Amino acid sequence: MSAAREYFAAIRRAVVSLADGLSVTVSYLLRRPVTIQYPDRTARPVQSMLPERSRGLLEVDVDICTACGLCAKLCPIDCIVVETGKDAAGARLHTRMDVDLGRCMFCGLCVEGCPTGAIRHSNEFEGGMARVENLVVSFLDAPRPPAKPPKKGEEPPAKPRGSIIRGRLPGAWAPAGANAKPPATPGGAA
Numbered sequence: 001m002s003a004a005r006e007y008f009a010a011i012r013r014a015v016v017s018l019a020d021g022l023s024v025t026v027s028y029l030l031r032r033p034v035t036i037q038y039p040d041r042t043a044r045p046v047q048s049m050l051p052e053r054s055r056g057l058l059e060v061d062v063d064i065c066t067a068c069g070l071c072a073k074l075c076p077i078d079c080i081v082v083e084t085g086k087d088a089a090g091a092r093l094h095t096r097m098d099v100d101l102g103r104c105m106f107c108g109l110c111v112e113g114c115p116t117g118a119i120r121h122s123n124e125f126e127g128g129m130a131r132v133e134n135l136v137v138s139f140l141d142a143p144r145p146p147a148k149p150p151k152k153g154e155e156p157p158a159k160p161r162g163s164i165i166r167g168r169l170p171g172a173w174a175p176a177g178a179n180a181k182p183p184a185t186p187g188g189a190a
Contacts, residue, residue, distance in 0.1 A: 047123040047162060055106040055121045058099050059165035060139040064156040065118035067094040067146035071110035079103035080110060080119075085143065094146040101127050102135035116150060122162040129170075137168045 036042055042049075050056070058080075072080040083096035110119050129135055150156055 016181050022078075047188070048127075050123050050125075054123060054125075054127045055108055056123050056162070057101055057121070057127055057165050057167075057169075058104060058110070058119060059122045059124075059162070060099065060145075061096055061118045061120075061159055061164055062094065062097060062118045062139050062144070062161065063149075064147050065094065066116055066149050067092075067097075067114065070115065071119045074109045074113040076107065076109065077103055077105060085184045087143075092146060093143040094140060097139040098136055099139070100136045102132055116156065117148070117158070118147075120161070122165045124162045124165050124169075127169075137165070138175045139164070139168065 036046075038046060039059075045055075045129050053059075067084050069082040072078070074081045074147055079100040081096055081098040081100075081101075082094075085093050085095045107123065108121065111121060114120075127135065
């Protein structure tokens with residue numbers, strides 16, 4: 001009799017275990033779905049729903065960038081290029097500030113190391129392009145003097161998140177050559 005009793009006890013345990021698992025599944029069937037049908041049916045822009053610390057595409061505010069190059073030194077995959085030069089009078093110029101969004105792994109090391117907060121993650125995340133060359137974003141249109149480091153206790157005015165990169169991306173299906181300057185390979189590799 002004990003073999004039959006063990007057999008039916010095992011069946012009972014299996015049924016109880018199955019009922020426990022299905023109770024969770026059935027409870028989700030009765031709830032209102034939380035899936036957002038992006039991009040078709042969103043109540044408000046997805047960028048406004050992202051948390052403050054989300055790591056979107058990188059953007060650089062060259063108005064407060066001191067061209068120290070720390071972001072480029074901290075980048076583990078060399079996707080940031082910062083170049084400086086001198087003008088005819090010998091004054092220091094910020095000549096190039098490029099970010100290769102195709103290589104960036106969005107680790108945030110450059111953001112943490114920037115002493116002025118000039119480089120930051122935006123709330124933009126759609127970086128799909130028809131041409132790989134369009135993923136190299138140049139934040140300087142012409143050489144300019146670098147910003148002066150802020151004095152202790154002074155905060156430079158911050159532009160809204162995403163406003164800088166939105167004006168620099170050529171668009172997902174822009175024709176070739178939409179960037180202001182032809183992109184160069186960051187890190188000096190060909």
